[in-house]
Amino acid sequence: MRVLVIGGNPAGMSAASRIKRKSPDTEVWVLEKTEEVSYGACGLPYYVAGINDDIDLIRIRKKAEFEASGIHVQLGREAVSADFRGKFVTARLSDGGEECYSYDKLVIASGSSPKAPPIPGIGLKNIFQLKTLLDAQGLKAHPDIDGMVQAIRQGDLQGITGRMENVLETVTVPAHPVIADLKGRMLESGAENSLMSGSGPTVFGIFSEEEKARAAYSRLREENLADRLFLTEPCRNAD
Numbered sequence: 316m317r318v319l320v321i322g323g324n325p326a327g328m329s330a331a332s333r334i335k336r337k338s339p340d341t342e343v344w345v346l347e348k349t350e351e352v353s354y355g356a357c358g359l360p361y362y363v364a365g366i367n368d369d370i371d372l373i374r375i376r377k378k379a380e381f382e383a384s385g386i387h388v389q390l391g392r393e394a395v396s397a398d399f400r401g402k403f404v405t406a407r408l409s410d411g412g413e414e415c416y417s418y419d420k421l422v423i424a425s426g427s428s429p430k431a432p433p434i435p436g437i438g439l440k441n442i443f444q445l446k447t448l449l450d451a452q453g454l455k456a457h458p459d460i461d462g463m464v465q466a467i468r469q470g471d472l473q474g475i476t477g478r479m480e481n482v483l484e485t486v487t488v489p490a491h492p493v494i495a496d497l498k499g500r501m502l503e504s505g506a507e508n509s510l511m512s513g514s515g516p517t518v519f520g521i522f523s524e525e526e527k528a529r530a531a532y533s534r535l536r537e538e539n540l541a542d543r544l545f546l547t548e549p550c551r552n553a554d
């Protein structure tokens with residue numbers, strides 16, 4: 316008997332482990348599309364918040380430990396189709412190659428995917444989702460300072476606005492939601508990007524068109540969201 320499990324996180328690895336424990340003669344194979352197996356997503360917020368700085372503590376069991384108990388763990392294999400009559404699954408490898416895995420019983424434990432709400436600015440580089448270890452590492456990564464300096468030197472507006480990041484927003488914005496409101500209004504009014512400065516005393520937006528900046532200024536004045544509002548002189552030439 317061969318059992319094939321798609322997905323190598325809590326559900327998939329619990330199923331694989333239990334099947335192997337209850338029935339040692341059963342061949343158990345796991346296909347996992349990432350290079351990670353069996354971690355506790357519940358620990359991700361603690362890692363992001365800096366309560367735990369060691370991401371390894373979130374990994375529950377390693378591939379080698381599962382293999383030592385007789386489970387075949389195939390990382391970097393994304394199940395892309397299943398033939399339920401022929402009883403085989405096709406997996407895509409990261410290099411574009413494909414492999415086929417036959418089975419007698421199939422367990423699908425492929426979990427869920429985050430859904431991004433359609434709000435303005437959602438595609439910007441400093442907007443994150445938190446579902447995987449990789450997401451958490453990306454979220455904690457330091458802003459691209461060197462790239463920002465280079466973009467400023469080159470007068471590259473998109474390079475500047477695409478690199479605007481402030482890791483403290485993850486702490487300050489939940490405590491002071493008005494920051495998110497201010498950023499949202501500026502993005503809705505056409506800002507290239509908007510950011511909180513320092514630990515949060517100021518929120519600013521960068522606009523490529525003067526009219527959009529004026530519209531944002533008027534809107535924020537009307538809504539009375541900020542104590543003080545400034546509309547700066549346009550920068551017409553980066554030189």
Ligand SMILES: Cc1cc2nc3c(=O)[nH]c(=O)nc-3n(C[C@H](O)[C@H](O)[C@H](O)COP(=O)(O)OP(=O)(O)OC[C@H]3O[C@@H](n4cnc5c(N)ncnc54)[C@H](O)[C@@H]3O)c2cc1C
Nearest residue numbers: 322323324325326346347348356357393394425426427446
């Ligand atoms: C930030 C965060 C905090 C959480 N905190 C808690 C908490 O405190 N308490 C709690 O009970 N729950 C919490 N959860 C929820 C919990 O982590 C999930 O319920 C759990 O991870 C679900 O496990 P799963 O194996 O079903 O799915 P997933 O964890 O989504 O795992 C699915 C696996 O399948 C793989 N996969 C997907 N498609 C394919 C494919 N086609 N081929 C091969 N592999 C594939 C994925 O890469 C993934 O590794 C939290 C989740 C998050 C994101």
